[in-house]
Amino acid sequence: MPVRGTHKLDEFEVVEVIGSGQYGVCKKVKRKSDEKVFVWKELDYGQMTETEKKLLCQEVNLLRELKHQYIVRYYDRVIDRSNTTLYIVMEYCEGGDLASYISRCKTERRYIEENFIWKILFQLLLALQECHRRREGVDKVLHRDLKPANIFLDANRNAKLGDFGLARILAHNYSLAKTFVGTPYYMSPEVLSQQGYNESSDLWSLGCVIYELCSLSPPFNAPNQEILAVKVKEGKFRPIPSHYSTELQAVIVRLLKVEPSQRASIDTLFSTRSLRLLLWEKELHQQESELKELRIKLKTREAALDQKEKDLTAREQGLHQKDRRELLELVKVKQPREGATSQENQPPIQPTSSKPFHPKPILKVKSSRT
Known part of the structure; x- marks a missing residue:
């Protein structure tokens, strides 16, 4: 364990x-x-x-x-x-499973909107792509029991593929599994024939799920498994209701090809107009999310730089004030010494004469007329 x-x-x-x-x-x-x-x-x-x-x-x-x-x-x-x-x-998953959702729609006698079906198809293709195209060094995975009861919906009605209890790991791109497992209504012809199968078997099951989303019932129905197996191997089914697009009908037909080699692959399905638009929309949304994250990082960095600039300015002002205080203190200390030094450097005052001062008489100048 x-x-x-x-x-x-x-x-x-x-x-x-x-x-x-x-x-x-x-x-x-x-x-x-x-x-x-x-x-x-x-x-x-x-x-x-x-x-x-x-x-x-x-x-x-x-x-x-x-x-x-x-x-x-x-x-x-x-x-x-x-x-x-x-x-x-x-x-x-708050939305429950897809089987319950289909059952509610059937009880209420209302068809599921086509945009929702395209979204579910798109999301399940991406989930299967992750399983079938595993990373280097990791084996690919077949789900082997893809059905509405194993597909769940979150709060935003996005599909979530679950219950990998019957999944089988394939170690080689061309390996063929041979174990007889799965739910009969969604089994591929090669599984019912007990032949080897690969990832295209999951795509057959996906075709059955998408068909049921449109018609509210599986493409192949029978009172017992023997008759069901015959119908599946024949690959004949009624078209989906006429109010759905011919593009959606064509995708289902490509998924429900009896011969696995003729069955649509994930890559070819993404070339379908509606799926291609959803893929572009997802890529655009991802780019917008990345830009949003980048803007947040830039704002965070700008805020950090602004704060750093404020800190440096405050530090600079503090140092300037400190230098100014130190300069003032130095000036206060030097001023008395400079005054004393100037007096000491002055020449000594010469003493005056001790003799009494006698002013000279003022002589009157006679005029030439006298």
Whole structure:
């Protein structure tokens, strides 16, 4: 079994039960420290065979590696060995799963808007692209059980691909898996024929999901699996309702090609006008986000520079005031010494004569007339 994660069981509070399966239940939980909401898959591995335990370990390891905007995020796992239970803590999707959404629309007798269907198709293609085109040194992944119940919606009605319990890792680009797994309504012809299959099998399942979003029912229906297999292998299905665009109908037809080699790939689908526009919109939004982050960084840097400039100015003023005070103190100290020195350097005053002063008589000058 996988190693215990960073959380403890008593750090969570169960809010409600969301669903249940053969080996356990899925519950909405809340982390006590910050009241953040999660979902955990509560799995009793004590009842599993060794093969099933191995697959469970594979799913946990796979979830830990898959980090993508449109894939349900894995957070942690907690093991309770006392009751042989594994808790896989994952992202909570407020919008529920796509199967429930389709069921509500069917009950309300209303079709799903086409723009929403294009958005779901676009986001699931990006999620599958992340699985099928793994990074260098990491194997590619087939989901193998793509269906509305395994596609979730967040608060903004964005698609999140989840439940990789049947996923298989392919170590080579041309590897063909041969295990018979999946949900019959969404199984590809090659899987039903128990032939080897690759990532194009997931694209067939995606075509079935998109068809169901349009028609509110799967493209292939039958009372039993044998008849269903015959219909799937024939590849004949009714067209989607006429109020949807011919472009959307054409995409579904390209995805539901019986021959895998003729089936549309992710790259060719992105050349479709509507998907290409969504891709451009996403790239533009990403560029805007990057520019916004850059502006924030620039403003932060400008604020830091402004503060640094203020600090330097204040420091400069402080130094100037300090220098001025020191200069004034120096002037005060030097002034008395300079006064004393000037007096000392003056020549001595000569003493006057001690003889009495007798003024000379004023002689009167006779006029020449006398």
